[in-house]
Amino acid sequence: MLKSKIDRATSFEKRFENIGTIVFENSAMASKEVANEIAALIKVKQSQKQPCILGLATGSTPKGLYAELVRLHKEEGLSFKNVVSFNLDEYYPMEPDSVNSYVRFMNELLFKQVDILPENIHIPDGQLSKEEIAEYCNKYEAKIEALGGIDLQVLGIGGNGHIGFNESGSLQNSKTRLVALDHITRVAASKDFSGLSNTPRTAITLGVKKIMEAKRVILMAWGEGKSNIIRESVEGEVTNQVPASFLQEHNNAVFVIDKAAASKLTRINTPWLVEKIAWTDKMVRKAVLGLALHLKKPILMLTDADYIENGMSDLLADSGPAYDININIFNKIQHTITGWPGGKPNADDSSRPERAKPAKKRVIIFSPHPDDDIISMGGTFKRLYEQGHEVHVAYQTTGDIAVSDDEALRFASFVCDFNDKFRIQSAEADKIHRKAIKFLEKKKNSEIDTPEVRNIKGLIRKGEARAASHFIGLPDEQIHFMELPFYNTGTIEKKPVGEEDIKLIMNLIEKIKPHQIYAAGDLADPHDTHKVCLDAIFESVKRLKSKTYMKECWVWLYRGAWQEWGIDEIEMAVPMSPDQVLEKRHGIFKHQSQKDGVVFQGSDSREFWQRAEDRNKETADLYDQLGLSHYAAMEAFVRWMY
Numbered sequence: 010m011l012k013s014k015i016d017r018a019t020s021f022e023k024r025f026e027n028i029g030t031i032v033f034e035n036s037a038m039a040s041k042e043v044a045n046e047i048a049a050l051i052k053v054k055q056s057q058k059q060p061c062i063l064g065l066a067t068g069s070t071p072k073g074l075y076a077e078l079v080r081l082h083k084e085e086g087l088s089f090k091n092v093v094s095f096n097l098d099e100y101y102p103m104e105p106d107s108v109n110s111y112v113r114f115m116n117e118l119l120f121k122q123v124d125i126l127p128e129n130i131h132i133p134d135g136q137l138s139k140e141e142i143a144e145y146c147n148k149y150e151a152k153i154e155a156l157g158g159i160d161l162q163v164l165g166i167g168g169n170g171h172i173g174f175n176e177s178g179s180l181q182n183s184k185t186r187l188v189a190l191d192h193i194t195r196v197a198a199s200k201d202f203s204g205l206s207n208t209p210r211t212a213i214t215l216g217v218k219k220i221m222e223a224k225r226v227i228l229m230a231w232g233e234g235k236s237n238i239i240r241e242s243v244e245g246e247v248t249n250q251v252p253a254s255f256l257q258e259h260n261n262a263v264f265v266i267d268k269a270a271a272s273k274l275t276r277i278n279t280p281w282l283v284e285k286i287a288w289t290d291k292m293v294r295k296a297v298l299g300l301a302l303h304l305k306k307p308i309l310m311l312t313d314a315d316y317i318e319n320g321m322s323d324l325l326a327d328s329g330p331a332y333d334i335n336i337n338i339f340n341k342i343q344h345t346i347t348g349w350p351g352g353k354p355n356a357d358d359s360s361r362p363e364r365a366k367p368a369k370k371r372v373i374i375f376s377p378h379p380d381d382d383i384i385s386m387g388g389t390f391k392r393l394y395e396q397g398h399e400v401h402v403a404y405q406t407t408g409d410i411a412v413s414d415d416e417a418l419r420f421a422s423f424v425c426d427f428n429d430k431f432r433i434q435s436a437e438a439d440k441i442h443r444k445a446i447k448f449l450e451k452k453k454n455s456e457i458d459t460p461e462v463r464n465i466k467g468l469i470r471k472g473e474a475r476a477a478s479h480f481i482g483l484p485d486e487q488i489h490f491m492e493l494p495f496y497n498t499g500t501i502e503k504k505p506v507g508e509e510d511i512k513l514i515m516n517l518i519e520k521i522k523p524h525q526i527y528a529a530g531d532l533a534d535p536h537d538t539h540k541v542c543l544d545a546i547f548e549s550v551k552r553l554k555s556k557t558y559m560k561e562c563w564v565w566l567y568r569g570a571w572q573e574w575g576i577d578e579i580e581m582a583v584p585m586s587p588d589q590v591l592e593k594r595h596g597i598f599k600h601q602s603q604k605d606g607v608v609f610q611g612s613d614s615r616e617f618w619q620r621a622e623d624r625n626k627e628t629a630d631l632y633d634q635l636g637l638s639h640y641a642a643m644e645a646f647v648r649w650m651y
């Protein structure tokens with residue numbers, strides 16, 4: 010059993026929660042604990058000479074769990090001979106050896122690496138004819154029943170609260186069946202299928218009823234992206250709109266989540282509503298800004314009554330009256346605003362986000378993909394350059410997989426046409442391009458690009474990034490293309506950060522000796538390229554920490570294309586005028602391969618320049634609502650103290 014001591018929260022703190030929820034520092038620690046519970050169960054069953062019936066899930070969430078189970082098998086002798094597994098679901102239609110099949114997923118990540126007997130593995134069959142499905146599903150359930158039901162069911166959770174592929178609207182007694190996938194589920198899957206149009210519309214899923222009948226259910230969730238749905242499932246009412254909420258009625262279900270996925274739970278998001286807390290500066294800022302936005306009042310208009318009526322009377326008693334708390338927070342927020350992201354020369358910097366000295370700073374902007382710099386901090390980038398700092402930009406990856414085949418075909422054909430036109434005879438170059446064209450013309454869905462095609466796609470993005478940096482004003486020698494090796498797999502799945510990646514980053518820092526580093530601080534998705542890029546920077550900075558020049562180096566984190574820092578977290582907000590917003594838009598336009606229906610559109614149909622503008626305007630609007638100056642847009646940063 011997962012030991013409750015791991016989660017120090019008391020039952021009083023958890024009183025808003027309707028389901029056992031254990032919060033771990035990170036997904037690796039959580040996965041290990043879940044693996045331990047499964048291993049213990051397998052062993053108990055072995056000692057009783059019983060089969061152990063496991064319900065298994067796929068997706069990104071259980072990957073760490075399966076890796077740990079494989080480790081337990083290889084290093085600690087855990088045997089899976091008595092395990093009988095039933096997978097939750099499979100896309101329909103789906104060939105078992107397709108790159109995206111759950112059969113392949115399970116074989117690669119678990120089954121082929123342990124000693125489970127092939128006849129004990131059950132995964133819904135994606136190759137049946139439509140007519141065969143109903144009977145097949147009945148038999149799938151009958152097999153589970155004949156074995157006495159599922160002993161332990163592993164679950165992930167969809168952004169809409171789905172479990173298995175039981176989408177919103179599924180009934181609590183739903184059976185194993187063919188289902189239509191929600192748009193949001195398909196969008197989440199579309200990155201594996203190279204676009205929405207190739208993503209299956211249907212799947213076979215175990216019904217909610219069999220999941221609810223499992224003797225033990227462990228639902229896992231990682232990352233900030235899951236935090237809203239976790240809160241709804243755990244604290245909201247039981248509703249078929251959020252199928253995971255059904256688990257509130259299960260007598261032995263637990264949610265095992267990491268800190269980021271837990272971040273919206275009441276006990277973590279607004280702990281002062283749960284119990285008496287020690288009011289740190291951070292907490293006061295969060296609570297006061299939350300109160301002002303909730304009541305739609307500027308900070309300076311909050312009254313004693315507002316504090317008392319909203320669970321903050323102890324703060325008022327400690328640090329009140331309201332006027333004092335308000336003015337203190339107002340000033341702090343005011344001091345985050347600066348038009349001088351590199352520091353204002355010859356100005357008193359005691360309450361500014363950046364130091365005045367040295368007046369001319371060396372700056373490295375790390376951009377995970379070739380467009381994150383301009384999308385997320387284009388306004389600040391331009392200001393730093395215009396204010397005379399020596400700005401370097403370092404593109405960490407090639408970003409090749411986000412270029413469409415059409416675009417690559419266009420460029421490859423251009424080169425061939427160019428060579429023909431000017432009678433340039435390079436048999437070798439011509440061969441490369443013709444080979445790429447041939448591949449692209451015949452490319453099947455989900456086929457991995459050849460090295461030639463990947464290079465063409467990478468070069469397209471390189472040209473765009475260079476154009477955007479030139480647009481800002483940077484000379485070529487201040488534009489660095491790092492091509493970190495972890496990224497170069499040709500698939501969405503990336504390697505973890507490696508020594509070589511870290512070395513490349515350390516070398517650049519060492520060479521430039523920056524006073525400021527900007528990095529994409531996307532902590533939300535543990536598998537994303539941004540997170541790996543950030544880990545590589547963090548590790549490099551930690552290793553270089555003792556160098557004298559690093560004592561002068563401040564690290565500022567911007568957020569990626571998808572979201573912004575919480576208003577209470579922002580430590581530097583760089584305002585933009587309407588003209589500067591337009592200028593940034595033109596910079597983003599340099600990334601032509603990322604316009605008009607990109608490969609990785611995500612669930613948001615807006616183009617990147619629109620997302621950036623909306624997000625920067627939202628930040629400015631929040632400052633306005635809080636009673637500070639009204640700007641057209643603002644870019645936000647948080648300082649990383651290392």
Ligand code: F6R
Nearest residue numbers: 066067068069070165166167173
């Ligand atoms: C997978 C499954 C789904 C996933 C869910 C979360 O077998 O049934 O319910 O668990 O979509 O997916 P990830 O883990 O990729 O976020």
